[in-house]
Amino acid sequence: MGPDQFCLVLLRRMGDYQPDLVADAVRELEFTRTRMREVNAQWQRMVRSRSVGGPGRAYRAALGEPSGRAERRIGDLTADAQWWVLPLWPVLRFEILTGPDGRVWQEWLVRADPATTPPAESVADLRPWEFVIGDIERAYPELRHLEGSAPSRWASLITEGTSTYRADFVWGLLQNVTRIDAATDAIPAARAL
Numbered sequence: 001m002g003p004d005q006f007c008l009v010l011l012r013r014m015g016d017y018q019p020d021l022v023a024d025a026v027r028e029l030e031f032t033r034t035r036m037r038e039v040n041a042q043w044q045r046m047v048r049s050r051s052v053g054g055p056g057r058a059y060r061a062a063l064g065e066p067s068g069r070a071e072r073r074i075g076d077l078t079a080d081a082q083w084w085v086l087p088l089w090p091v092l093r094f095e096i097l098t099g100p101d102g103r104v105w106q107e108w109l110v111r112a113d114p115a116t117t118p119p120a121e122s123v124a125d126l127r128p129w130e131f132v133i134g135d136i137e138r139a140y141p142e143l144r145h146l147e148g149s150a151p152s153r154w155a156s157l158i159t160e161g162t163s164t165y166r167a168d169f170v171w172g173l174l175q176n177v178t179r180i181d182a183a184t185d186a187i188p189a190a191r192a193l
Contacts (some may be wrong), residue, residue, distance in 0.1 A: 001042065004029050007088045008036040008063075010109075010171045013152050015089065017168060017175035018128050025088055059084075059096055059107075071102040079105055089173070091116040092132060107152070108172025109149045112132055121176055123160050126167065131174040136167055 007029060015022040015085060026036055054174075060066070066082035073079075078100070083093040097106040111117060111132050118130050120139045124185070133154060137143055146155040150182040154169040158177070170174045 001039065001046075002088050003063055003084065004031075005039045006043075006062050007086055008039040008092075010086075010094075010173075011042045011088075014037055014170045014173070014175060017170060021129055028101065029087070054104060057102075059104075063094075067093070074105075083110070089129075092173070094171075106171075108133065108154075114138070121163050123158060125165075125180070126174060126177045128175055129173055132172045133169055134172075 006057070008026070008031060009161050011025055023033075026033065031039075036172045043062065045069075046061055063084045067085050069080065069082045071078055071082045072134045074097075079097040080099075081095055083095040086092070088093050091112055093112045095106075095108060096104050098104050109132050111134055114134075117123070117135045117138070118127075120126055120131065120135070121145045126136070133156070136156060136158070140158050140160075142159060142166050144157040146157065148154045148169075152171050154172065156166055156167045156169070157180075158165045164180045166178045168178075
């Protein structure tokens with residue numbers, strides 16, 4: 001595997017939200033949907049393989065040595081951050097945070113340089129695949145995070161004026177923003193992160 005093929009692993013989950021963007025990206029990488037399924041199956045075998053040594057080592061097996069590495073303080077804990085450059089998102093980095101025991105705590109796309117963040121003066125400016133979670137947190141400090149529907153998925157609530165919006169992310173990359181009717185009781189309780 002390599003960075004191009006690993007992009008297919010990320011794209012597979014994004015296809016539930018943005019099938020047209022995924023189809024364009026698969027073509028840009030010069031792969032097929034069949035190859036995307038094969039690579040995803042290969043990735044799943046690597047993550048579960050005892051010989052690879054778990055998800056933390058699977059990233060190195062798939063992507064090679066990280067482009068960078070740093071320690072990050074998260075409350076009272078210290079995490080090891082490692083990141084890689086991927087061809088589809090040159091201004092972003094794929095980052096994993098691992099704990100002292102080597103377990104992966106977080107795996108997502110992050111912005112390499114906040115100066116490259118597109119302007120977002122309103123929710124209407126939040127376009128799919130142009131923003132990561134950190135961008136939205138900086139633009140909307142009152143943001144509330146929700147439980148995601150799968151390990152690679154994340155959702156957040158944004159309030160703008162009298163309206164509330166749900167922002168859905170896959171691997172940390174914005175997939176869509178949906179206005180939620182204030183009268184709806186279907187909004188899950190927000191959780192503190």
